[in-house]
Amino acid sequence: MAIARVGSSEKVYSPNKRSKRNAYLLLAPGLLWLLLFFVFPLLNLAETSTKTPSPTFETGEFVQSFRFANFIDAFLANQAQFYRSFTYALAATIIALAIAYPLAYSIAFRSGAWKNFLLILVIAPFFTSFLLRTLAWKQILGAEGPVVFILKFLGILPDGATITATAFSVILGLTYNFLPFMTLPIYASLDRLDYRLIEASGDLYANGATTFRKVTLPLSMPGVVAGTLLTFIPASGDYINAQLLGSPDNFMIGNVINSRFFRVVDYPTAAALSFTLMTTILILVIIYIRRSGTDELV
């Protein structure tokens, strides 16, 4: 639930204004860990990204030659996968939002005594391995599964056609996997919302749609922003769903990075692709937060 608070402005109650030293002591170990095992590895990755194969052409051996063209080469060779990653992630984010918002709304305002039980059902997927659940989707959508059977019975799906190994199944998998990350922040922001505001809007003769547009939606925007980010970011870097539910035609940039690292042992290309992916996401995130963060949507 707390996820919704990322980036929100904060006013701190601070009884200990003088003991700055204590604050730094509290911060030091954790921040040091993040510097050593988050920032420092990224610098290593940056360093790797401009290397070239060693003159002896031994597998896995690279020398630093500051070849920044690695970035351009890597991007040009994998444009299709980049484009696909962001399209799939965007589609999954929009569908997840369409499923999660009404779900969070009805849990927050319409569930009464069932509230906690429904919340547990929403976070239930966290308790079973996501790989097992993705494999379950492969079964459900697979050639021997119930969905294909029903669609063929109804004559919607022609004989021989499949649902797995398509963009549809990959996007479904992505939507499914990150749905709780969308639902929980939206629920948290709706649950915090003072219901009297909605009642007041009704008292002032606003109809349901107007109340939603002018009161509920703007007040739940922090949750929507957090939820869409927590869905879009991991979805755009994912390769599990494309691997298990898709075909090589559906491979995303994560698949390329993964195979460059492990199968081809081409660390510089993998590093350059990782950096391009991360930078693109950060730019998109900054634009998105700027545009939706404050009063513009009200």
Added chain:
Amino acid sequence: MSRWFSRNLIRIYTGAALLFILLPIFYTIAFSFNDTEKRNISWQGFTIRAWLNPCEPIGICEALGNSFKVGITATVVATILGTMIAFALGRYDFKGRGTTNLLIFLPMATPEVVLGASLLSMFINVGLGTGLIPVIISHIMFCISFVVVTVKARIASLDPKLEEAARDLYANEWETFRRITLPLVAPGIAAAALLAFALSFDDFIITNFNSGTVDTFPEYVWTAALRGVPPQANVIGTMMFIIALVLVFAGQIFTKKREAKK
């Protein structure tokens, strides 16, 4: 009929969404009872054989043990480090707040494949190699941010008047913290620890980059998926699901009882 439908639209929608969320879980549970050796894809008949011998497939319980080792260590360390940061952010005024917030936010805004690749680059470059230790180190790293965010939210929701009252009653800083602040923040810390464990236990991408030849449970499932996942994997998945549900329900009953006492 149509009025009934429009009035209950949100209920129907919610039901459908919940069905979507739970369907693969039902599948996972059902197929733990499937009478098959390896290719656990189509229904062959009911049996409890896999439940009687959950460790039968080679390496599965070893992988599960590794997941517990990693999950518990990462949870303990990340919860301590993250809670400390959350208190610093929530209760102290200091320079560098913006940078700290950014450093907490960035790991959550970085795709796992990038985190995994960068950690592997680093571990190779400094000669640490791969294995369980690098995996634990990485898990602590990505869990810290989630702990900070969860605990910080709890601290922010506390009524400062309670702590002020303790001070007015001549409690010193440490006493106020131990007897007022900490007990009030405790549910947030517990939630953060549960989240950290769930994230660590289920992590595949970062783990797969850094584990080398050692397998965790998700890695076992991934490798097994190539030839067919044995029903025992579903048994373990189902057991984890049940344990987690029991823990959550127990936690809720506990909180309700505590509230009833007040």
